[in-house]
Amino acid sequence: MKILVPVKRVPDPATTIRVLPDGSGIATDNVKWVINPFDEIAIEEALRIKEKQGSGEVVLISVGQTAWQEQLRTGLAMGADRAILVKADTPLDTLAIARAIAKVASDEKPELIIIGKQAIDDDSNQIGQMLAEMLGWPQATFASKVELAGEKCTVVREVDGGLETVAFPMPAVITTDLRLNEPRYASLPGIMKARKKPLNEIAVDSLGVDLAPKLKIKTLNAPEKRQAGRKVASVEELVQVLHTEAKVI
Amino acid sequence: MVSFDLSEEQRMIRETVAAFATDEVRPAARAADESGAIPAELIAKSWELGLVRGAIPESAGGYGDARSAVTGALIAEELAFGDLAIAMHALAPRLIAYPVLEFGPDEQRAAILNKFCADSFAAGASAIVEPRFDFDPLAMETTAARDGASYVLDGAKCFVPLATESDTILIYAATNRTAGAAGVDAFIVPRGADGLAISERERNMGLKALATYEVKLEHCRIGADARLGGANGINFTRILAEHRVALAAMAVGVARAAYEYARAYARERKAFGVPIATKQAIAFMLAEMAIEVDAARLLVWEAASRLDKGEDALKESYQARNYAAQAALTVADNAVQTLGGHGYIREHPVEMFLRNARGFAAFEGLATV
Numbered sequence: 088m089k090i091l092v093p094v095k096r097v098p099d100p101a102t103t104i105r106v107l108p109d110g111s112g113i114a115t116d117n118v119k120w121v122i123n124p125f126d127e128i129a130i131e132e133a134l135r136i137k138e139k140q141g142s143g144e145v146v147l148i149s150v151g152q153t154a155w156q157e158q159l160r161t162g163l164a165m166g167a168d169r170a171i172l173v174k175a176d177t178p179l180d181t182l183a184i185a186r187a188i189a190k191v192a193s194d195e196k197p198e199l200i201i202i203g204k205q206a207i208d209d210d211s212n213q214i215g216q217m218l219a220e221m222l223g224w225p226q227a228t229f230a231s232k233v234e235l236a237g238e239k240c241t242v243v244r245e246v247d248g249g250l251e252t253v254a255f256p257m258p259a260v261i262t263t264d265l266r267l268n269e270p271r272y273a274s275l276p277g278i279m280k281a282r283k284k285p286l287n288e289i290a291v292d293s294l295g296v297d298l299a300p301k302l303k304i305k306t307l308n309a310p311e312k313r314q315a316g317r318k319v320a321s322v323e324e325l326v327q328v329l330h331t332e333a334k335v336i
Numbered sequence: 337m338v339s340f341d342l343s344e345e346q347r348m349i350r351e352t353v354a355a356f357a358t359d360e361v362r363p364a365a366r367a368a369d370e371s372g373a374i375p376a377e378l379i380a381k382s383w384e385l386g387l388v389r390g391a392i393p394e395s396a397g398g399y400g401d402a403r404s405a406v407t408g409a410l411i412a413e414e415l416a417f418g419d420l421a422i423a424m425h426a427l428a429p430r431l432i433a434y435p436v437l438e439f440g441p442d443e444q445r446a447a448i449l450n451k452f453c454a455d456s457f458a459a460g461a462s463a464i465v466e467p468r469f470d471f472d473p474l475a476m477e478t479t480a481a482r483d484g485a486s487y488v489l490d491g492a493k494c495f496v497p498l499a500t501e502s503d504t505i506l507i508y509a510a511t512n513r514t515a516g517a518a519g520v521d522a523f524i525v526p527r528g529a530d531g532l533a534i535s536e537r538e539r540n541m542g543l544k545a546l547a548t549y550e551v552k553l554e555h556c557r558i559g560a561d562a563r564l565g566g567a568n569g570i571n572f573t574r575i576l577a578e579h580r581v582a583l584a585a586m587a588v589g590v591a592r593a594a595y596e597y598a599r600a601y602a603r604e605r606k607a608f609g610v611p612i613a614t615k616q617a618i619a620f621m622l623a624e625m626a627i628e629v630d631a632a633r634l635l636v637w638e639a640a641s642r643l644d645k646g647e648d649a650l651k652e653s654y655q656a657r658n659y660a661a662q663a664a665l666t667v668a669d670n671a672v673q674t675l676g677g678h679g680y681i682r683e684h685p686v687e688m689f690l691r692n693a694r695g696f697a698a699f700e701g702l703a704t705v
Contacts, residue, residue, distance in 0.1 A: 273348060275352075
């Protein structure tokens with residue numbers, strides 16, 4: 088089975104993010120870049136499916152700049168078979184990225200696309216759903232368990248207030264939630280092997296899809312500093328403060 | 337041309353070991369220090385990363401290609417950043433595997449390397465240090481005397497890691513006590529050899545999770561084929577340099593662990609309404625610590641890159657080890673100081689970093705790149 092895993096390059100969650108003074112973006116000096124953790128879970132799930140079935144191919148795809156090769160290489164070191172970098176010299180919005188991935192997917196014809204439910208930088212949570220719509224495939228978002236049997240796929244989804252189990256035919260799109268699995272570390276032998284695995288570049292312009300931006304980031308702001316809490320002496324005072332200061336009752 | 341750029345592979349190796357050290361090793365460090373035992377699952381998990389066999393070439397049954405001292409130093413620093421004792425345990429098989437890889441003829445490689453290329457951890461060890469206050473690796477008192485078709489080993493070794501679980505121990509001994517480094521040889525000795533006795537586990541100030549032992553040799557007779565490198569012997573100067581680079585890299589890891597912990601604490605901890613990191617007495621100390629960590633690492637990388645180029649690195653590796661050992665001690669001590677009273681209690685790891693760092697002056701041959 089061929090599984091396509093889209094991968095995004097994001098700042099390490101442990102990095103302290105600073106917004107540029109003009110609000111146009113974040114300061115990228117000294118930022119460590121990693122695979123979006125939800126996409127890492129997607130790679131792990133794809134590898135487990137391949138290992139369980141004993142055969143198959145895990146293909147990574149990114150839509151980004153040359154530097155994104157680093158994350159694709161790391162994914163190859165985890166065990167993916169090959170990678171495709173759709174090279175875009177300027178950042179694209181989610182719709183354009185989904186169109187580019189959908190175009191490549193229609194050529195690659197994978198049975199499954201597994202992708203993180205969202206990227207931890209902009210938290211858009213859109214690409215998986217857009218891909219399913221563009222390809223006309225079923226989708227199962229926020230997966231915490233994936234089971235395959237023949238042509239059928241069963242996914243347990245994390246929904247508000249509980250779990251939902253859905254079954255659908257493949258090809259399909261699955262987006263991963265945090266509890267689906269714990270991704271493996273890239274091993275040294277894996278890192279050595281990654282060097283010899285194919286990483287192909289395709290220019291995004293050559294795909295013939297509409298890349299015109301529909302979304303514009305106007306400004307970024309750092310969250311306001313939270314004020315320290317304060318202790319009140321009695322319930323009376325608490326009610327008083329909630330009424331006169333917080334004005335919530 | 338001086339370059340500090342890592343290759344893409346080295347960058348990935350560093351990242352993967354750093355993630356493992358942060359997520360798996362550090363959280364296990366305190367319990368291992370208190371109990372004196374490292375969970376076998378943790379060692380198994382680190383083995384899966386291929387940190388030992390990744391540098392054994394495919395031709396010898398491993399998974400890697402050329403062994404690199406720079407890569408070895410990156411691994412040693414990151415793993416020791418997680419915990420020194422766990423790092424030394426996980427990497428101990430290198431102590432026998434790498435000298436055999438470097439100097440062993442085919443028969444010795446075949447006999448030793450296979451088990452270090454397998455899927456599960458196999459303990460390995462070497463014995464260099466001797467229990468004497470004036471120990472000098474170039475003037476060993478453990479001797480190997482040729483007697484017909486065999487060698488007879490006599491003497492005593494200490495700080496031998498994992499001695500009771502290693503099938504074979506690589507024992508360094510003088511075959512010619514007046515020849516300095518050229519008179520030192522290494523012998524592949526089965527743990528059960530007659531005349532080889534392993535003591536009770538040593539009780540050390542730090543490294544409490546690492547099992548180390550004394551090994552006594554009394555007329556321990558072994559075949560002449562146990563001499564590493566056969567008739568050619570070994571290049572002990574090179575082995576010493578590799579050991580020192582590894583130890584120095586681990587010292588950098590411990591120093592960085594202490595520095596980063598102290599820095600994070602100083603940014604959180606408030607006194608007089610502001611984080612103590614904004615007070616000059618603390619800020620200057622943290623700045624000095626950062627400088628020490630980076631300076632020590634530069635010495636390590638210089639020595640390691642000389643080794644990778646096949647150049648002599650005896651002086652550079654000694655300087656790196658000496659400087660990094662002192663830096664680890666100073667930085668760990670300053671970390672304890674930064675935490676004030678909290679630095680002295682076991683709730684925080686800095687007192688453990690300090691106990692572990694104190695040993696670098698005494699360690700020799702506990703790690704290799």
